Amino acid sequence: xxAHAAEGRLALQRCTACGxxxxxxxxxxxxxxxxxxxWRVTDDEPGEVLASTVLHHSHEPAFNGKLPxxxxxxxxxxxxxxxxxxxxxxxxGTRVRVTAKLDYRGRAVLSAALAISKEVS
Amino acid sequence: xxxxxxxxxxxxxxxxxxxxxxxxxxxWLGSALRRLLEASGLAKRQVDGLCLSSFTLAPDGPAPFVxxxxxxxxxxxxxxxxxxxxxxxxxxxARAVQxxxxxxxxxxxxxxxxxxxxxxxxxxxxSFSRDCVWPYGAGGPNESFALLTEHAMRRTGATRADFxxxxxxQRQWAQRNPLALLRGxxxxxxxxxxxxxxxxxxxxxxxxxxxxxDGYLVMRRVHAEVLGLRYVRILAxxxxxxxxxxxxxxxxxxxxxxxxxxxxxxxxxxDEIDLVETYDDYPVISMLQFEDLGFCAKDAGADFIRRNExxxxxxxxxxxxxxxxxxxxxxxxxxxxxxxEAVRQLTGAAEGRGVDGxxxxxxxxxxxxxxxxxxxxAAAVLAx
Numbered sequence: 001x002x003a004h005a006a007e008g009r010l011a012l013q014r015c016t017a018c019g020x021x022x023x024x025x026x027x028x029x030x031x032x033x034x035x036x037x038x039w040r041v042t043d044d045e046p047g048e049v050l051a052s053t054v055l056h057h058s059h060e061p062a063f064n065g066k067l068p069x070x071x072x073x074x075x076x077x078x079x080x081x082x083x084x085x086x087x088x089x090x091x092x093g094t095r096v097r098v099t100a101k102l103d104y105r106g107r108a109v110l111s112a113a114l115a116i117s118k119e120v121s
Numbered sequence: 122x123x124x125x126x127x128x129x130x131x132x133x134x135x136x137x138x139x140x141x142x143x144x145x146x147x148x149w150l151g152s153a154l155r156r157l158l159e160a161s162g163l164a165k166r167q168v169d170g171l172c173l174s175s176f177t178l179a180p181d182g183p184a185p186f187v188x189x190x191x192x193x194x195x196x197x198x199x200x201x202x203x204x205x206x207x208x209x210x211x212x213x214x215a216r217a218v219q220x221x222x223x224x225x226x227x228x229x230x231x232x233x234x235x236x237x238x239x240x241x242x243x244x245x246x247x248s249f250s251r252d253c254v255w256p257y258g259a260g261g262p263n264e265s266f267a268l269l270t271e272h273a274m275r276r277t278g279a280t281r282a283d284f285x286x287x288x289x290x291q292r293q294w295a296q297r298n299p300l301a302l303l304r305g306x307x308x309x310x311x312x313x314x315x316x317x318x319x320x321x322x323x324x325x326x327x328x329x330x331x332x333x334x335d336g337y338l339v340m341r342r343v344h345a346e347v348l349g350l351r352y353v354r355i356l357a358x359x360x361x362x363x364x365x366x367x368x369x370x371x372x373x374x375x376x377x378x379x380x381x382x383x384x385x386x387x388x389x390x391x392d393e394i395d396l397v398e399t400y401d402d403y404p405v406i407s408m409l410q411f412e413d414l415g416f417c418a419k420d421a422g423a424d425f426i427r428r429n430e431x432x433x434x435x436x437x438x439x440x441x442x443x444x445x446x447x448x449x450x451x452x453x454x455x456x457x458x459x460x461x462e463a464v465r466q467l468t469g470a471a472e473g474r475g476v477d478g479x480x481x482x483x484x485x486x487x488x489x490x491x492x493x494x495x496x497x498x499a500a501a502v503l504a505x
Contacts, residue, residue, distance in 0.1 A: 024249045024252060024492060025252075050268075051268040051269070051370055052271060053260075053267035053320055053321075053322075054319070054320040055258040055260045055264060056317045056318055056320070057260065057263065057319065059243060059244070059259045059260070059261050069257070071258055073268045073493055083254055083268075083493065084257065085257060085258075092275060103256055105256075107256045109256050
């Protein structure tokens with residue numbers, strides 16, 4: 001997932017045995033327990049915000065200069081739910097497009113932007 | 122074999138919580154064990170079962186711990202299940218005693234809280250949390266519970282003032298409990314004016330990490346009587362893990378799967394409960410327990426809070442020692458707090474805050490926010 005995120009692409013795991021698409025990544029399928037997983041790579045995934053929060057406190061100094069931070073729980077149309085940064089204040093029910101990139105520590109992170117903003121741009 | 126026969130719970134003990142401690146988890150757990158021996162008059166060799174819960178005991182686990190404190194138990198459980206561990210320990214201990222695998226089981230939970238303990242715990246809480254929650258601002262559990270709270274507020278119409286009502290009532294109880302760390306007067310105005318942490322959560326919605334330990338003993342009734350210990354009976358218990366995995370967001374807990382079985386086995390209903398000890402690391406979880414354990418209909422949680430009074434003298438005594446929100450959360454001991462308080466109440470040991478004539482208590486447990494939801498739920502009905 002990291003390697004794909006480095007190229008700005010979002011990779012979700014797909015089980016070749018049962019078709020389950022899952023996130024967070026695991027070493028086997030959370031449904032049928034097969035370990036025949038492949039990456040399903042896209043530029044972005046459409047989804048819907050289920051809940052959101054605005055962080056005013058962080059346990060890591062690296063985030064302290066960036067507060068407040070908007071974060072949401074997003075249900076991807078592909079199936080799984082994912083926690084991701086919200087690039088703007090999106091309330092529940094908002095349609096978004098979710099992308100992946102590497103963060104300041106080289107971790108793959110997801111960001112959700114209003115679906116409409118992509119169509120406009 | 123659903124009933125627990127003549128198995129009883131006794132000797133509720135607490136090693137008084139402190140905000141920070143430079144002692145290790147083994148000191149806290151071992152001190153709880155010492156208090157159990159003092160409270161019961163038992164010798165160490167008579168404790169032949171141990172249920173242990175802790176997050177900060179590493180690199181030690183249950184086996185190193187029994188050597189550390191010089192126990193030789195023939196029954197040993199380690200339950201790193203956070204807020205559900207108190208009831209899970211009770212269930213396992215009760216069956217061990219009932220079936221003869223142990224005569225006396227000490228159930229102990231505790232954690233230390235050094236300068237970096239809480240940060241290290243939440244940063245590495247689980248693989249999903251470390252990889253897929255922590256990078257998003259490192260808000261820790263506040264962040265996950267904020268998402269659940271925001272959703273629950275929309276689902277039920279609950280407002281911050283509704284949650285504040287619960288917090289204020291618990292603080293009134295805490296003012297009668299010398300073991301609570303937060304005993305200053307709390308008004309709804311103060312609650313509402315607290316600084317934002319992870320909106321909609323503000324400072325006084327968030328449990329305060331601390332160090333501490335709690336414990337209790339499980340044995341046969343006749344044994345407790347010989348020791349002269351006051352005891353409570355176990356009417357029914359439930360536990361469930363990873364309930365409703367297909368719910369896109371956690372709007373109900375595992376209690377909703379098992380509440381009917383709980384009341385059926387207890388042979389009483391929610392109306393016959395005299396005091397309720399919910400797991401309250403955040404007030405939204407108390408509201409979820411009111412709904413899912415049958416004290417009100419689903420989605421009626423906010424209305425239930427508005428219609429009832431939860432503090433001393435109220436019609437619905439709730440978290441009668443102050444709950445975690447006023448006592449502090451001593452790691453795994455948070456999973457014991459409500460159970461220990463309920464045993465105190467039902468045995469007349471809740472000095473200065475006893476609920477008059479209390480005969481039945483319900484205790485809820487909720488543990489392990491992994492990724493987007495709490496995984497473990499449990500509940501118990503105890504009787505005087």
